[in-house]
Amino acid sequence: MSFTDSNISINLALFKRGDEQVFKLVYDNNYERIVGFCMQFIPEREEAKNIAQQAFVKLWTNREEVNTCNGIRAFLYTAAKTDCLNYLRHEKYKLNYQQDILEKREKLLNQEILESFKFDKLEYMELEEMIQNALEKLPEKCRQVFVKSRFEYKANREIADELGIALKSVESNITRALKILRKELKDVLPSVLWMF
Amino acid sequence: MDYTIIQKYLQGKASNKEKEQLFNWLDESASNKEEYIEIKKIWALTSREKNVEGKTWSDIKPSESKPAKTKTLQHWLARAAIFLLLISCGAIGSHFFSKTIENESPVYSQMCTIISPAGQITNVKLPDGTLVMLNSGTKIQYSNDFTYGNRQLYLEGEAFFDVQKDVEHPFIVNSEFLGVKVYGTSFNIQAYPEDRAYTATLIEGSISLLNTSGEEVTKLVPGEKAYFAESETRIDIRYVDTEMYTSWKEGLVTYRNERLEDIAKQIERWYNVEIIIQKEGLGDERYFGTILKNKPIDQILEVLKLTTSLEYEIIPRANEPSLIYWK
Structure with missing residues (x-):
C-alpha cells in the first residue's frame, strides 16, 4: 500500500462524458482520502464528510472542465479546501461569542494551514510524486508503521501487536517518519503562502 | 517539542492540557509554527478515513436537474458581494414582464426606459443609488415606484450592476426566462433576445436564480456559470473563468448579427473616419463577434475581415477625416 496506489489511470474521455462506471472508480479511489483530508480541519465529522461529498458532486458537475487524470485529484482537493475554508470562516463568527479560546485558536490555525495549501494541477502532481518518493526513502520498519497508521486505519495498539513491537516504538517510528518526511517535503509544503 | 504531543494532537487524542x-x-517562535504546519500538511495529505458507512457514489450523486429549493428571504440576507452575469435570454415579444410582476405591481404602466445604442456603453445611476453599466444594444426598464423600494427592473441585453445595499428591499432583475435576486452588491447580466437561452455567471458571493413565478430555482457559488436554454428542461451549472464574461466593461463591444452598414456608422463615430461601402450587398452582411473598441482601426477591420467578405483601403487625408473604402 502506498500513497499513490489509488492513482489509477482512467479513461478521461469516458469520464468527461459522464460514464457512471468511470466516475464510480474515481469516487471509490478518492473518497477516503478526501474525507480524511477534511476531517483534519473540520472537527465536526458529519460536516467534514458532507464537504468531502460535495467535492465529488462538484467534480461531477464540472467533469468537462477536467483535462488530465491528475487534474481530478487536484480538483477534489481544491474543492475540499475551499469548502473547509468557507466553513471555518463562517464558524469564526460564532466563535467570537465563545469562551473557548483553545477551540478558537485551533480553528484559526487550521484555517491558516488550509490557506497555505496549493493544489494547482502541476504542483499537485509534483507534490504527490514527492510524497511517494519520500515514503519510499523511509527506513523499512518506520515505513511499515507509518503506512499502517496512515493508510490502513490501524490504531497504534494494533500496529504494535501486528508487528510485535512496543507501543512506544510505534509512536517513535511515526515521529521519525514525520521528521524525515518533513525534511524531504519542506520545499513543496511551505507553511506560508507566498503571494508573489 | 515532544513529538508525542504533536502526534496525539494530530490523532485527535490530546487532552486540553496537552493542547x-x-x-x-x-x-514561542515562528519556526516552531512553521514546523508544525509542515507536519500537519503531511498528516492531512496522508490521511484516510475508512468509509465505514459504505457510502457509494450513487448515494450522493445529484439528480440531473437541480431540484427547486425554496429558501427564505432571510437566507439571502447573509450573502454579500455578488457579481452576476446572465448571458442571453430569449426573445421578449410584446410583454416585458413576467406574470408575477404584473400581478404584484400593476403600476408598471409608468415606466422609465434606458437604452444604450449599438456600439455604445452607457453608465446609469438608478434612483436607489445602484450603478448600472449598459453594454451595446441594451435596454432596461423599471417602474417609477422603484424609488419607493420596489427594486425590480427588466433587462434586455447585457449590464453590469453595482447594487446599493438595502437588506429590506431585494434587488430583482427579470428577463424572459429567469430572474435574479440579491440584496446589495455587484453582478452582471447579459440577456439578448435572439438567443432563446440564458446564462448566469457568478464571480463573487452568492446569487439566487428565480423562475418566472419568482421561486428560487437554484443558487450559484462563485465561479459558477448557469446556462439555461429554452429548448432544454434543465439548468446546466459549471465552473468557468469568470473574467471572460466581464471583459466588455473594459471596452469590448459584442456584435450579435449586426449589419456591417450599422457597424460602419459606429466605427465612423469612434474613430472619426469616413467609410464608403463600395461593394454591392456588403452593407447587409452580418457580423457576429466581439471587438475591442480602443484598438487601432486597422486591427478592428482585420477582425471584421475574418468572418465577412470585407476588404478595405485606408486613404489618409489632410484636414479631413481619413477615408476608408470597404470593398
Whole structure:
C-alpha cells in the first residue's frame, strides 16, 4: 500500500462524458482520502464528510472542465479546501461569542494551514510524486508503521501487536517518519503562502 | 517539542492540557509554527478515513436537474458581494414582464426606459443609488415606484450592476426566462433576445436564480456559470473563468448579427473616419463577434475581415477625416 496506489489511470474521455462506471472508480479511489483530508480541519465529522461529498458532486458537475487524470485529484482537493475554508470562516463568527479560546485558536490555525495549501494541477502532481518518493526513502520498519497508521486505519495498539513491537516504538517510528518526511517535503509544503 | 504531543494532537487524542502545551510551543517562535504546519500538511495529505458507512457514489450523486429549493428571504440576507452575469435570454415579444410582476405591481404602466445604442456603453445611476453599466444594444426598464423600494427592473441585453445595499428591499432583475435576486452588491447580466437561452455567471458571493413565478430555482457559488436554454428542461451549472464574461466593461463591444452598414456608422463615430461601402450587398452582411473598441482601426477591420467578405483601403487625408473604402 502506498500513497499513490489509488492513482489509477482512467479513461478521461469516458469520464468527461459522464460514464457512471468511470466516475464510480474515481469516487471509490478518492473518497477516503478526501474525507480524511477534511476531517483534519473540520472537527465536526458529519460536516467534514458532507464537504468531502460535495467535492465529488462538484467534480461531477464540472467533469468537462477536467483535462488530465491528475487534474481530478487536484480538483477534489481544491474543492475540499475551499469548502473547509468557507466553513471555518463562517464558524469564526460564532466563535467570537465563545469562551473557548483553545477551540478558537485551533480553528484559526487550521484555517491558516488550509490557506497555505496549493493544489494547482502541476504542483499537485509534483507534490504527490514527492510524497511517494519520500515514503519510499523511509527506513523499512518506520515505513511499515507509518503506512499502517496512515493508510490502513490501524490504531497504534494494533500496529504494535501486528508487528510485535512496543507501543512506544510505534509512536517513535511515526515521529521519525514525520521528521524525515518533513525534511524531504519542506520545499513543496511551505507553511506560508507566498503571494508573489 | 515532544513529538508525542504533536502526534496525539494530530490523532485527535490530546487532552486540553496537552493542547495548551502545543499552542504555547507554537507561540514561542515562528519556526516552531512553521514546523508544525509542515507536519500537519503531511498528516492531512496522508490521511484516510475508512468509509465505514459504505457510502457509494450513487448515494450522493445529484439528480440531473437541480431540484427547486425554496429558501427564505432571510437566507439571502447573509450573502454579500455578488457579481452576476446572465448571458442571453430569449426573445421578449410584446410583454416585458413576467406574470408575477404584473400581478404584484400593476403600476408598471409608468415606466422609465434606458437604452444604450449599438456600439455604445452607457453608465446609469438608478434612483436607489445602484450603478448600472449598459453594454451595446441594451435596454432596461423599471417602474417609477422603484424609488419607493420596489427594486425590480427588466433587462434586455447585457449590464453590469453595482447594487446599493438595502437588506429590506431585494434587488430583482427579470428577463424572459429567469430572474435574479440579491440584496446589495455587484453582478452582471447579459440577456439578448435572439438567443432563446440564458446564462448566469457568478464571480463573487452568492446569487439566487428565480423562475418566472419568482421561486428560487437554484443558487450559484462563485465561479459558477448557469446556462439555461429554452429548448432544454434543465439548468446546466459549471465552473468557468469568470473574467471572460466581464471583459466588455473594459471596452469590448459584442456584435450579435449586426449589419456591417450599422457597424460602419459606429466605427465612423469612434474613430472619426469616413467609410464608403463600395461593394454591392456588403452593407447587409452580418457580423457576429466581439471587438475591442480602443484598438487601432486597422486591427478592428482585420477582425471584421475574418468572418465577412470585407476588404478595405485606408486613404489618409489632410484636414479631413481619413477615408476608408470597404470593398
